Amino acid sequence: MKLENISILAESINVAAAAEEGKKPTFDVLAYNGGPLNVARYDLPVVLDLAGVENGKSVIANLHHKNDQLVGHATRIENDGKSLKMQGVVSAVSDSAKQFVESAANGFPWSASIEAKPSKLEEIPEGRVIMVNGQSVAGPVYVARKSRLYGVAFLPHGADENTVVNVAASAVDHLHERSANMPFNQWVEAMGFDAESLTEVQRQRLQDKFAVEIKASGKTEDITASDFDADDIKAAASEHVSELELAFAELEGEVPAKKFAEIKAGALKASRELKAKALKERWNAPRFEVEAVKAVAGVKLDMIRASASHEGPAIHMPKKDTSPQVIEAALAMSARVPGLEDQYKPEVLEAADSQYRNIGIQQILLMAAASNGHHVSPGERIHTGNLRTILAAAMAPPIHANSFSTLGVSVSNILSNVATKELVAGYQEVDDTWREISQIKSVRDFKQVTTYRLLDDMQYEQVGPGGEIKHGAVSQESYTRQVKTYAKMFALTREDIINDDLGAFDDLRTRLGAGAAMKMRDVFWTAFLDNASFFTSGRGNYITGSTTTLLTDGVGLGLGVKAFRTMTSPSADGSKRIGGEPEILLVPPELEAAARQLYVATNLVGGSSTVANANIYVNRFRPVVVPQLSDASFTGNSATAWYMFRSPALYAPMVVSFLNGQQAPTVESADADFNTLGIQFRGYHDFGVDKAEYVAGIKSKGAA
Numbered sequence: 208m209k210l211e212n213i214s215i216l217a218e219s220i221n222v223a224a225a226a227e228e229g230k231k232p233t234f235d236v237l238a239y240n241g242g243p244l245n246v247a248r249y250d251l252p253v254v255l256d257l258a259g260v261e262n263g264k265s266v267i268a269n270l271h272h273k274n275d276q277l278v279g280h281a282t283r284i285e286n287d288g289k290s291l292k293m294q295g296v297v298s299a300v301s302d303s304a305k306q307f308v309e310s311a312a313n314g315f316p317w318s319a320s321i322e323a324k325p326s327k328l329e330e331i332p333e334g335r336v337i338m339v340n341g342q343s344v345a346g347p348v349y350v351a352r353k354s355r356l357y358g359v360a361f362l363p364h365g366a367d368e369n370t371v372v373n374v375a376a377s378a379v380d381h382l383h384e385r386s387a388n389m390p391f392n393q394w395v396e397a398m399g400f401d402a403e404s405l406t407e408v409q410r411q412r413l414q415d416k417f418a419v420e421i422k423a424s425g426k427t428e429d430i431t432a433s434d435f436d437a438d439d440i441k442a443a444a445s446e447h448v449s450e451l452e453l454a455f456a457e458l459e460g461e462v463p464a465k466k467f468a469e470i471k472a473g474a475l476k477a478s479r480e481l482k483a484k485a486l487k488e489r490w491n492a493p494r495f496e497v498e499a500v501k502a503v504a505g506v507k508l509d510m511i512r513a514s515a516s517h518e519g520p521a522i523h524m525p526k527k528d529t530s531p532q533v534i535e536a537a538l539a540m541s542a543r544v545p546g547l548e549d550q551y552k553p554e555v556l557e558a559a560d561s562q563y564r565n566i567g568i569q570q571i572l573l574m575a576a577a578s579n580g581h582h583v584s585p586g587e588r589i590h591t592g593n594l595r596t597i598l599a600a601a602m603a604p605p606i607h608a609n610s611f612s613t614l615g616v617s618v619s620n621i622l623s624n625v626a627t628k629e630l631v632a633g634y635q636e637v638d639d640t641w642r643e644i645s646q647i648k649s650v651r652d653f654k655q656v657t658t659y660r661l662l663d664d665m666q667y668e669q670v671g672p673g674g675e676i677k678h679g680a681v682s683q684e685s686y687t688r689q690v691k692t693y694a695k696m697f698a699l700t701r702e703d704i705i706n707d708d709l710g711a712f713d714d715l716r717t718r719l720g721a722g723a724a725m726k727m728r729d730v731f732w733t734a735f736l737d738n739a740s741f742f743t744s745g746r747g748n749y750i751t752g753s754t755t756t757l758l759t760d761g762v763g764l765g766l767g768v769k770a771f772r773t774m775t776s777p778s779a780d781g782s783k784r785i786g787g788e789p790e791i792l793l794v795p796p797e798l799e800a801a802a803r804q805l806y807v808a809t810n811l812v813g814g815s816s817t818v819a820n821a822n823i824y825v826n827r828f829r830p831v832v833v834p835q836l837s838d839a840s841f842t843g844n845s846a847t848a849w850y851m852f853r854s855p856a857l858y859a860p861m862v863v864s865f866l867n868g869q870q871a872p873t874v875e876s877a878d879a880d881f882n883t884l885g886i887q888f889r890g891y892h893d894f895g896v897d898k899a900e901y902v903a904g905i906k907s908k909g910a911a
Contacts, residue, residue, distance in 0.1 A: 232297040232308050234268070234279070236359060238321045239291040241340030243348050251330070253349045255323060257288050257340050258854060263357040268295055269303070272322065272360040276303035281359065289341040291321065293359060300439055307361055315363075322358035324549075325351035327642075335807060338826055353642070435489035443492050444482040447499040451478060454503055458510040466513045474506045528558045529574075535621045537563035538571060542712040544628045567707040568699060575618040576600035589704055594884050602879040602886075619878070622699075626874040626888050629712050633720020634871050641731040643791060643831050644852050646859040646899065648688070649868035655689040656864070658899070686899055688864045693726055694891035695719055701884040723872040723892045732835035734896045735861055736843035741898050742906035747774045751908040757794065757849045759804045759812035763907060764792075764824055767851045770905045785902050787858075792828040793850035795837035798909070802830035802849070847909030858903040866893035 243252035266281035267274070277299035285292040297304050311317060331337055331346035339350055451474055459467060481502065485495045536551045537559035547556060563570075569589045577583040581600035589597050601618055650656055670676055697719055703711050742749040750770045756763045774785050794802045804812065806829065811822050828851065837846040852860060872892035880887045 231279075233282075234295050234297065236293045236295075236319055236321075237290065238293050238319070238359065241289050241291075241342060243344060251347050251349050253351060254339055254344055255291075255325075255354055256350050256352050257286050257291060258856060259327070259351070259353040260286060260291070260323070261353075261355045263355055266293070266295075266356055266358055268297075268299075268359050268361065270307060270361055272320075272358075272362075277301050278304050278307050278361060284356070291356075293321070295359070300436075300442070318362045320360055320362060321356060322360060323351070323354045323356050325354040327351070327353040327639075336826055337829070343826070435491055437486060439492040440482065440485045440490065440495055443495050443499065444478070444485070447481070447495075447502070448475070448478055450499070450503050451475065451506060454507055454510070458507070462510050462513045467510070470506065470509050470513065474502070477502060528562060531621055533558045534563065534566075534571060534574075535624050537566045538568075538621060538709075539625045539628055540564070541566050542625060542629060542709045544625065544712075545632050550628065568704055568709060569707045571618065571621065572597055572601040572704070575602075589707075591701075591705065594701065594704065598879040598884070598886070622886065623874045623888065626712065626890070627872075630720040630723065630874060630890055631871045633718070633722075634724045635720075637721050637724030637728065639724070639728070640831060640833055641728060641735075641861070641863070644735075644793065644850075644855055644859060644903070645731075645861045645863045646855050647870070648862055648864050650688070650690050650864045650866060650895075653690055653692075653866070653893075655687050657685050657687050658862070659685045686862075686897060688862055688895055688897040690864050690866045690893050690895040692891055692893050693723070694889060695722070697888050697890060698880070699886040699888075704885065719890050720872070723890070727892065727894060727896075728835070730894075731861070731863065731896045732833065733841060734898065736836070736841050738843060738898070738906065741860075741901055746901055748901055748905045749908070750905065751911070753911040755907045756847060756909045757798045757801050757805075757907070759801050759808070761805060761811045761822065761824060763909065764805055764828070767849075767905055767907050768824075770907075771851055771853075774902055774905070776902060785858075787853050789828060789851045789904060790854050791850075791852045791904075792830050793836070793852060794830060794832055795844075795846055795848070796832055796834055797837055797846040798849055799830065799832045802828075802832075806830055845909070848906060849909055850904055850906050852904030855903070858900040860899060860901065860903040862897050862899040864895040864897070869893065 239255060239257075241254075241257060243254050245252055262284050266284065268278040268280060270276040270278060278301070279296050279298040281293050281295040283294040285294075297308055307317070329350045329352050331344070331348045331350060333347045335346045336343055337346075337350070338344075344350075455467075455471055455474075462470070478499075481495070481498060484490075485498075532551065532555055536547065536555050539547055539550075540556075540559055551559075572589065573583050573587060576597050579600050581597070587593075697711070697714070699711050702708070744751075747770065750766055754762055755766050768789065771789050772784070776783055776785055792802050792806070805822065805824055806826065808822050809825055811820050835841050835844075836848065837844050850860075872890055875889045875891060878887050879885075
């Protein structure tokens, strides 16, 4: 099943204007109630497992799922494992934000949907019932066990007819206070400009702004010029540079190269000076925008004048987009990297497909060599005679600027980025069951880190009449964790380049990518199975004996549950039991049938249909099957031992550390190797695996 982005319809929305002048409106969304929902592009209903939801660095609010129609951002996200609530502020300076608040004020029934990216889907078949988000869910259904929340979109209507949207009656038009009856020229003059000196382009732009900000308000009070806002000026300045770049792209090739470079350099310098002046003199945004329009018009005029002296008729040819991202996307397409629609914007993929379809490594190297000053003849190919020269030119820093200069700077990055995507794709295709019993942590370097176990005496005590608060006792039990580097070299060989063969990139996915995941998997389960001193009778997390076998009669499972319930923390007096609920039954393949039978059967095998023989463990302990547990190549393997663990959110038996939080392997660089006449890559993966909290669960020997 292909993992698509998930948009889930919100249950309710509250929109309220600021109670005090100058404050921004807020929104409050009951985003998800934890049950199955029909989601576009999925053939079964989807349940978002709230226990596995990670919040993105920022959760942005928009209209209609469009990132160019910003509304604001979330300031608080409440996830109690049963529902998801979101609070935020209408912080965007945009027409979309105004539309959202003004429509709410008029009673418009907004709907909303959260936006999430799943990284792990579990298909629950028909006839199976599971517990997720505190409620029973019957298959067939997909459960997104891991996902990242990255946005919320407000919509004019939703697919769910029962969606309830509540809009606060106090919502008011606070985003602008303008006069609907004020003439346009008066409005322009109030903003600090001379209406008579406006060009047609400037006038049209201001008229559009006037129509949105003035006529839509329905107000009649006098207009006042908007206040200085540094963020508004910076945003407008960024837009101004984008408009200049668009003008450069439109006129490039029609102006002599030297003159074009002079005009471009002068325009960019002027744009920086304009921004600095606006910030220093505390302009309002409309004043800056008018000056920006005037500046762009002036640049176009200079370009046109320069092109008029150009000898010979102009030949208009469609210009190719030579930006590194488009070239990279085209190469990724040729290499058949999966999931490109999630990694590049639609316009980038469209340009890559229309302009560079089936691009090969030869074309990229020849383009880069040409951009760095090497003469490339029309139709030239790379062969044994020119390979060394082309590699030297393509991989060298650019020596002058021309239409392909950005490619010359980035050819190594382009190759490395595509290689990384191939490698990550292969890495993600390998089983990652280790995540079920692990916590993920980040480290800043390769030094050994000491972490104290969660066994402290931090239980609250009653405060006496004197108001003295006692200090908690920090546990002295600890474990260490450390990251190490695992790496491989690989290459685009002389033969690959001459044959224009991208098969080496396929090897990244099928060999090195999958190989990185398999190495990590082996390191993890090797560390886990070396657990003779981690699970012990003295710690209360180990049981043994003939009755501890995991059979469908439930006897062994019952003993495991009892051991889990009676585990105590070695803090303070050592008598306090840990508590909590076990959720995961970790078993080797030999015990899979028994584990699944105990999970789904309503009666224990061999018993009657009486209450006494009812399976009280049905739908309680989710089976997780790990072949390595009984694999003879792993020390500590057993075909009878099984484990019971709680959710790793608080207590996890294992911790996996990644350098700077980078979980997937990467390709660091691409260098020309002139000894072998190829291009070398270095793939590496920085991670460490260590045991963590022994109160996370219990181990049963499953034998005498």
